Amino acid sequence: MSSAAPELTPEGVSEAVAVALLRHLEWQTDSFSVVFLLADVGPSMALVDWLRRRLDVQGAPLAQRHPNDRQWTRARQRFMGRVNERRFLFESQFPRPLVLALPLSFKDAARRLAPDLWHVRAFSQVLAAPVVRQGWTDAAQATAVGSLPVAAAGQGSDAFDEWQRMFANIEHGRLFLPSARPAVTQLLALGRAADAREVAAQAVAEARRRAAISEELRPPSVLRELSTTLDLLGQVAQAKGDWAQASAAYRESLDISRQRVERLGGTPEALDDLAVTLVHNAELPNTDSKGFLTEATGIVERLASAHPGIERYRDAVAALAAMAAASSSDNSRPTSANDPS
Amino acid sequence: MLLTKPIEITDFLISIAGSLSDRIAADPRFGNQPAYRGYWERLAHFIQTKVEFKEIGLKIEGIADIKASLKNDPDFKQRIQQAARGHVAQIVRDAHEFFADAVKALRSGAGDPHLKVVLIVDSIERIRGVGDEAMKVYDSVRNLFFAHAEHLRIPMLHMVYTVPPYLSILAAGAGALMGGATVRRLVSTHIFKDRSREVDEQGLALMRRVIAKRHLAWAQIFSGEALDRLAVSSGGDLREYFRLIRQCLPAVRDDTQLPLSSAAVAHVETAARAEMLPIPADHLDWLKQISASHDTCLQTDDKLPLLAHFLDNRLVLNYCNGSDWYDVHPLLRTVVDAHVLSSPRADA
Numbered sequence: 001m002s003s004a005a006p007e008l009t010p011e012g013v014s015e016a017v018a019v020a021l022l023r024h025l026e027w028q029t030d031s032f033s034v035v036f037l038l039a040d041v042g043p044s045m046a047l048v049d050w051l052r053r054r055l056d057v058q059g060a061p062l063a064q065r066h067p068n069d070r071q072w073t074r075a076r077q078r079f080m081g082r083v084n085e086r087r088f089l090f091e092s093q094f095p096r097p098l099v100l101a102l103p104l105s106f107k108d109a110a111r112r113l114a115p116d117l118w119h120v121r122a123f124s125q126v127l128a129a130p131v132v133r134q135g136w137t138d139a140a141q142a143t144a145v146g147s148l149p150v151a152a153a154g155q156g157s158d159a160f161d162e163w164q165r166m167f168a169n170i171e172h173g174r175l176f177l178p179s180a181r182p183a184v185t186q187l188l189a190l191g192r193a194a195d196a197r198e199v200a201a202q203a204v205a206e207a208r209r210r211a212a213i214s215e216e217l218r219p220p221s222v223l224r225e226l227s228t229t230l231d232l233l234g235q236v237a238q239a240k241g242d243w244a245q246a247s248a249a250y251r252e253s254l255d256i257s258r259q260r261v262e263r264l265g266g267t268p269e270a271l272d273d274l275a276v277t278l279v280h281n282a283e284l285p286n287t288d289s290k291g292f293l294t295e296a297t298g299i300v301e302r303l304a305s306a307h308p309g310i311e312r313y314r315d316a317v318a319a320l321a322a323m324a325a326a327s328s329s330d331n332s333r334p335t336s337a338n339d340p341s
Numbered sequence: 342m343l344l345t346k347p348i349e350i351t352d353f354l355i356s357i358a359g360s361l362s363d364r365i366a367a368d369p370r371f372g373n374q375p376a377y378r379g380y381w382e383r384l385a386h387f388i389q390t391k392v393e394f395k396e397i398g399l400k401i402e403g404i405a406d407i408k409a410s411l412k413n414d415p416d417f418k419q420r421i422q423q424a425a426r427g428h429v430a431q432i433v434r435d436a437h438e439f440f441a442d443a444v445k446a447l448r449s450g451a452g453d454p455h456l457k458v459v460l461i462v463d464s465i466e467r468i469r470g471v472g473d474e475a476m477k478v479y480d481s482v483r484n485l486f487f488a489h490a491e492h493l494r495i496p497m498l499h500m501v502y503t504v505p506p507y508l509s510i511l512a513a514g515a516g517a518l519m520g521g522a523t524v525r526r527l528v529s530t531h532i533f534k535d536r537s538r539e540v541d542e543q544g545l546a547l548m549r550r551v552i553a554k555r556h557l558a559w560a561q562i563f564s565g566e567a568l569d570r571l572a573v574s575s576g577g578d579l580r581e582y583f584r585l586i587r588q589c590l591p592a593v594r595d596d597t598q599l600p601l602s603s604a605a606v607a608h609v610e611t612a613a614r615a616e617m618l619p620i621p622a623d624h625l626d627w628l629k630q631i632s633a634s635h636d637t638c639l640q641t642d643d644k645l646p647l648l649a650h651f652l653d654n655r656l657v658l659n660y661c662n663g664s665d666w667y668d669v670h671p672l673l674r675t676v677v678d679a680h681v682l683s684s685p686r687a688d689a
Contacts, residue, residue, distance in 0.1 A: 016592065016608075023591035085344045085467070108619075114655035118468055119580065121590055124616050 004285050010050035013043050014241065017125050018050060024122055025055055025097050032091045034117055036110060037101045039127035042191030047127065077107060077113055084114035104128055129189045156196055157186035163199055174212070177203050189219050193240050200233040227256040227273060231280055243285055250280045269301055275299040276314065279323070295322050344467045346415050347481035350489040351425035352437040355384060357462055361443055367553040380439045387435060392427060433492045444497040459499040467503040482508065484497050506652050506659060507645060528661040530577035535662035536635040540573060548572035548582060566603040576608050576658045576671045587608050613674040617656060625680040628669050631657055632677050636667040
């Protein structure tokens with residue numbers, strides 16, 4: 001299920017990053033230079049594959065594997081120290097660019113353990129795998145998603161395999177649509193944004209089909225499913241930097257969420273879902289983000305007040321307060337997760 | 342030489358003498374003189390005749406083995422150091438004798454009895470410890486240049502040692518102990534006036550000249566304002582300056598964008614700043630002190646590894662407008678200025 005046409009940029013990697021590295025490798029071919037690539041496995045594999053289709057790239061990102069494994073971490077530390085010490089050998093005997101692909105979390109260690117190499121670097125890039133937020137997923141949970149043991153090159157996504165199996169073998173009316181989310185999460189972590197989009201689109205298509213059934217016959221959860229799958233599609237589009245699609249998906253999700261609140265009379269679940277969708281819409285460019293955040297904050301504060309024992313609502317209040325504070329100190333529009341800015 | 346382990350005068354002199362010996366042997370002009378005996382043969386003979394080396398079970402197959410092991414085997418290096426401690430004077434004497442013989446061989450080979458020979462010992466500034474061993478390594482460097490300064494004055498040779506910038510902090514006056522050796526700092530170009538953030542136009546002009554020497558038609562690619570902006574953002578560090586300039590180029594899509602304006606190069610500043618972040622709060626405390634005082638503000642020796650990290654990674658730049666002063670990297674100013682001290686003197 002990979003993309004049919006060759007991509008202009010690698011999946012999950014911004015054009016600025018990809019072009020900067022490509023140009024460096026094209027322009028500096030006959031002398032030693034070093035580039036630090038601090039990345040999650042998925043985006044870096046996507047970037048290397050993309051470069052391979054354009055250049056003669058030898059070797060493969062190895063040193064960034066198993067970012068949380070202690071032995072690998074110790075080996076990387078020793079490697080960086082020795083590479084730093086032997087820099088003169090590279091300069092005299094390796095007259096070509098060297099790209100050091102290391103785990104995202106290794107940035108500080110790389111600077112500390114190989115300060116000379118770091119000082120003479122041509123440049124460095126940070127590539128984080130896009131994360132899919134789950135409702136009120138805060139930064140900590142987003143980090144946890146990003147640290148899922150990602151598959152190395154050549155390995156797939158078990159959640160995606162399961163989704164494909166269900167999609168191929170089960171009557172679509174019986175598809176468990178929430179299983180699209182873990183598939184999308186894993187695919188994005190692997191840098192397979194096109195496949196992630198396909199899963200999200202399939203989930204939306206099925207949710208629409210169910211919603212088109214007459215109101216008397218359809219299950220009450222159908223509208224919620226449509227709203228959440230649209231949010232999922234919007235998050236994938238956002239991760240790819242496709243703001244037009246993200247905007248369309250989030251806005252439709254918002255309309256549906258408001259309908260549900262009107263029809264159901266403001267149940268906690270409907271209000272919670274509305275607040276989540278408002279936050280997504282707040283992240284769109286050229287939108288009334290302050291208005292959306294204010295409305296979402298009002299909703300979650302009422303929920304937290306009415307249900308003080310529910311931690312989720314207290315977390316939501318804190319998360320929105322942090323977002324509002326960040327939004328007021330930074331007027332720049334959100335960019336791709338992989339933008340070096 | 343292993344650069345992440347403590348160093349002693351014995352293995353230091355062995356490494357230098359061995360390296361010079363290799364260079365002479367590889368040069369057909371000088372290496373074939375019958376009277377000349379390479380250093381490694383001398384060392385191998387010395388090791389074989391001294392009981393201490395046998396006692397520690399040092400197994401040496403040959404000269405190549407010694408060379409490779411000194412470079413790559415921390416355990417071997419440590420055992421050589423241990424065994425050699427009782428023979429420092431002899432090792433120093435043997436090394437100095439070798440250097441003298443080497444100079445004579447070079448003069449004989451060149452046919453010039455007054456030939457001046459300069460030996461540049463590079464990369465000593467890269468000797469730095471990692472983790473818990475860091476302070477031990479820094480102390481060993483101090484000991485080398487302070488306690489053994491006399492042994493580093495090698496007769497008949499002009500010696501140039503590249504030393505870490507913190508050495509003058511660790512071992513003030515080491516140059517005097519070497520018979521008046523001069524310590525020269527390679528500081529950043531003075532693009533700021535003394536102990537201030539005010540731009541020095543002379544420094545900026547110098548930075549433009551540096552570019553003009555490399556590409557006379559630079560104005561076709563960068564406007565003057567853009568180049569000056571990058572010069573200021575580099576803090577006068579030439580390598581950083583070249584890197585910022587290089588990073589502007591891949592974003593150029595066609596000639597209509599040229600010459601690049603000041604606004605068009607802003608993105609590389611953002612990327613360069615991001616490379617230095619994040620900075621822990623306690624590090625920011627210290628950086629704020631440095632920014633305010635223009636001094637290193639090193640309070641205790643055990644904080645030296647962190648200061649070395651600041652200097653190595655150019656978070657702090659060293660300037661010299663008549664006298665040495667320090668400041669945080671220009672691209673970090675907003676971050677450091679915005680930081681609120683977590684305690685009156687967090688690194689004390």
